[in-house]
Amino acid sequence: MTSQALIIASTLIAFGIIISGVAFGSAVGDGIVASKAVESISRQPEARPNIFLFMFLGVGVLEAFPIIALGLAFYILLVVVNVPGLLKAIH
Numbered sequence: 575m576t577s578q579a580l581i582i583a584s585t586l587i588a589f590g591i592i593i594s595g596v597a598f599g600s601a602v603g604d605g606i607v608a609s610k611a612v613e614s615i616s617r618q619p620e621a622r623p624n625i626f627l628f629m630f631l632g633v634g635v636l637e638a639f640p641i642i643a644l645g646l647a648f649y650i651l652l653v654v655v656n657v658p659g660l661l662k663a664i665h
Contacts (some may be wrong), residue, residue, distance in 0.1 A: 576664065578660045578663060579664060582655075582664075585650070585655045585657055586657070588650070589647050589651050592643060592646075592647040593644065596640045596644065596647075597640065599640075600640045603636040604633055604637075607632045607636065608629065608633075611625050611626070611629035
């Protein structure tokens with residue numbers, strides 16, 4: 575195994591770990607926000623519009639982090655390590 579192949583393999587593993595971690599964290603965060611919103615609505619049904627507003631704001635903020643992390647992961651994959659260029663160099 576050449577050093578370039580080792581760099582490609584470790585970069586792809588890191589990319590997969592980043593994507594899976596972001597997906598798992600986002601799913602857990604969305605679930606917590608939604609469950610707390612349902613819990614709050616069951617306690618105070620008259621506050622439903624305000625609770626929904628803040629729930630959607632919270633989910634929107636939570637979904638911004640995975641998009642940023644996905645962008646950074648692709649930046650590392652394509653720009654910093656330049657995996658396509660390394661693949662061409664191996665062949």
